[in-house]
Amino acid sequence: MASGDWSYGWVDTGSDRVAARLHALGVRQGESVSLLLPNCITFAVLWFALAKLSAVAAPVNTAQRIADFAAGRLCAGGHDPQSLDQAVQISLRGVDGR
Secondary structure (H helix, E strand, C coil), rough: CCCCCCHHHHHHHHHHHHCCCCCCCCCCCCEEEECCCCCHHHHHHHHHHHCCCEEEEEECCCCCCHHHHHHCCCHHCCCCHHHHHHHHHHHHHHHHHH
């Protein structure tokens, strides 16, 4: 996602949309979802989306090996990391024209 000036409204709308997508993928209340992201707007949107679902954001050190995700050792609930990433990207398209 390109950098820019984001508003609280943009983050709120984006996190609503991401929460809906994550729920459709099966993320539920109390479930832990690993976040392997640097400090960026996407991290903030995901954090709020998970809070709206009453799910738990579990930040992972960005130095963690991707192979651990592929082997399913870090992605709780059996959710495919690729599917979660696509859900976020799709959900944020078109929020306030971005």
